[in-house]
């Protein structure tokens with residue numbers, strides 16, 4: 001079993017879940033190129049990705065080289081493949097959870113490249129769409145909020161985007177169940193939903209921090225790339241159900257403290 005993106009938050013969680021898997025980092029295989037000679041696998045867990053949403057709008061071809069080209073190169077190893085994709089393939093106009101048969105319509109370059117990457121995975125692939133990933137390592141919202149809490153008394157957080165923050169440990173643990181399903185696209189995200197502001201408040205509450213959250217709009221925050229206002233994912237195809245996001249948050253914080 002080969003795990004790409006081994007230094008990323010999901011890559012690390014997968015290597016904990018599957019301790020005998022081999023992890024490869026960007027320094028061992030830059031996935032914008034074909035795999036180095038001799039790299040073989042019976043199953044590829046492909047997590048290497050361009051995940052900087054604003055950066056993808058600034059450099060869409062760079063993002064495509066990783067999110068589309070990288071998947072093509074992973075598929076070219078010839079083994080069955082798990083590819084993780086994103087809630088950002090949807091435009092967020094729906095007000096009830098997105099299921100697998102809903103039409104994708106990404107708002108920005110990140111979502112577009114991930115959607116094209118889904119197609120590049122070929123027929124021997126499980127495409128696992130998830131949302132708002134967080135874990136004890138790498139760049140993510142939980143770690144950013146904890147850092148900001150050390151620097152200020154109040155943090156301004158967007159309150160008009162809703163999703164399901166998903167703990168990478170729970171997503172990694174669900175992989176075995178995904179592998180028992182037929183190839184195809186599956187939605188696998190934490191139970192429950194919230195806004196980024198709700199999530200930030202829960203982080204401070206669970207961590208016992210006095211930091212306050214000031215609720216702002218997406219427009220006020222002024223991120224460069226557009227993001228879906230609503231991107232809760234649920235499965236209509238029997239994909240594994242994950243624990244509630246707040247439960248995942250508690251377990252993540254236990255790892256961090």
Ligand SMILES: NC(=O)c1ccc[n+]([C@@H]2O[C@H](COP(=O)([O-])OP(=O)(O)OC[C@H]3O[C@@H](n4cnc5c(N)ncnc54)[C@H](OP(=O)(O)O)[C@@H]3O)[C@@H](O)[C@H]2O)c1
Pocket residue numbers: 005006007008009010011025026027029030031032046047048049050051066070083084085086087114129130131132133134138139
């Ligand atoms: N993060 C989210 O909120 C989220 C939500 C839904 C779906 N997903 C998807 O879930 C998967 C895992 O995401 P994640 O949160 O674990 O991402 P992450 O922490 O950013 O990890 C991605 C890893 O890919 C590596 N990488 C980037 N470009 C590469 C290249 N050219 N060659 C080889 N490796 C490269 C990165 O290395 P460097 O550190 O050197 O750049 C990093 O270690 C991705 O497919 C992502 O699109 C993420």
